Amino acid sequence: NLALDHPNLTVWRRATVEAVEGRPGDFTVTIRQLPNVVTDACVNCGRCEEVCPVEASEPGRRAIFSELYDGRVVRTVDLETCTFCGRCAAACPVEAIDFTQSPRRVKVAAGALLAAVGCEPARRQHFEYLGYGKPGVITQVELAERLDEWEALAALGRLPARHVVMVQCAGSRDRRHLPHCSRLCCMIALKHAIRLRTLFPEMKVTICYLEMRTAGVGYENWFLAARQAGVEFLRGTPPEVQTDGRGRPVVEVEDVTAARKRVLRPDLVVLSTGMEPAAGIEELADRLGVQRDVDGFIDIFVRETPTTETSVEGVFVCGSASGPKALIEVTTEASAVATEIHAFLASQGRRTTAPSEVDPGRCVGCDTCLRLCPFGAVALAPRPQDAPRPEGVAAASLLATIDPGHCRACGICAATCPELAIRHNVSDEEILGRLAVLTDGVEAPVVGFYCRECAGAAIGLSGQRRDRYPANVRLIELPCVGRLSAVHLVEAARRGAAGVFVAGCAEGRCQYRRGDESAAEQMRLAREALAAAGRAVPMELWHLCAADRAGVGRRIRLFVARALGDSETLAALEREATLVDGGANGCAGCPAAAAGPTAGEATAAADGRGPDRAREGGERCGCRA
Incomplete structure (x- = not known):
């Protein structure tokens, strides 16, 4: 194996991270490594395993067992179950078993750290309520193991099951169990369904689902291929799997499409179970100092883009450690993170601005x-x-x-x-100075504060489209709307602002995590201060992203008309919004909708998905109605 034999690569098997110290570019990692007990002198004769009297924690294995490690067979001792009786050492012909080894701690210097711990199949407690453990109820993993044996049955013309029902989202997208979508389950079910229909054309295969999510280039073709192969898709998921008097599975499901209840009596029920964070990821995240998302995976730094950076500079994440991913995504991320780490180590880091x-x-x-x-x-x-x-x-x-x-x-x-x-590197004096210069001599100015990230992209792209907004609008860029304080808002009102709008990232996707929440709180404080002074100034908080580029100008014009009380202009803009084709998107009066459908929405309308599905993943209007 070229990777394992590389002189600059050291692999620490059976090791855990105990502590991480230092700073980005100069970390010190404390590693605790358990002994392997079996030395490199092992010739893999198997005599040790033959004489071992103890079963390992994993069924079917002894306390000393062989495992495939990157193309090589390696003998390992399960230290949790081994009784250290010494029979294996006595039977070893080359004296390759050494029980005198002990754990060791090593401190390793590192310039960057990468978390690539992956994820794990959901524990049975998350899908046991569906009847797992009863006769005829298995998981997709167990079905994959059976399929190899079923190929021999297909060659003999024997049918292992006449009817197979697959239940999607078993324990997933459920707040009682795993609230997230594991993204792989639909593709696994489609692959197995196609294979079953190919091996056994007379077998009936039914997939019970709420939504088939085939997110990936070319993945939709798997869905089409399954339909062409004769797989039945039933929209609806059963609350449980029952058994009849003969012990066979009974599935009662509400067919959403046909608006009727159906009772299925298959020979086999296959649960498409999800994925959950790897064991120990919480402790690892704490030691690395990185944040985890609401589902327990390691959170990435910039949520809007597929990045491998975490909330801590110099610490990266790759693969399913940040959420379930397909193999092609994992390999792509592996290449990307190698490039990012090289760039980080070869530069001064990712910092471009001075800290507070x-x-x-x-x-x-x-x-x-x-x-x-x-x-x-x-x-x-x-x-x-x-x-x-x-x-x-x-x-x-x-x-x-x-x-x-x-x-x-x-x-x-x-x-x-x-x-x-x-x-802060953008001081209060600088912001107040911009306000003074930009509003000086302007009658009834309307001030807009926007972040340079998502909202900045939307406004910049709007400008490239030659979009227009009134001449009395004054825009002030901030690194994040979290930099905005009530002092700045009150000062804008003191200088005669007719209205103030604040534009941040798409809702729930602030690149600095809480910038929009902070801005909302500062706007509340500013309103209270102005109300105490007997003054009311219209203020709005907007959530924008690049997908809103077509409607930014109209949104600003609507706000200005409302702030100035220009009923004639406001009525004209609202009439225009209802006439524009985008008004049919379901957000009547929404500037982004009024600006017309995006390319993604037009494609969605063409294939029947509708605009809501097209907007998933950031392509949404930004309307808060």
């Missing part, structure tokens, strides 16, 4: 920034004796500190600090 800094002369040691930082870059530490401190703050008080290696310069801490004690 704390002014100890203003910091009072509250935990506001600590609670709100989405990357865990803020900590409270004892205040140094020589550090300045605000009046009335004790010398033994705590001081907020920002880790430059974890800070992403989103600006949320600077915007929310009640003491204005955090300096």
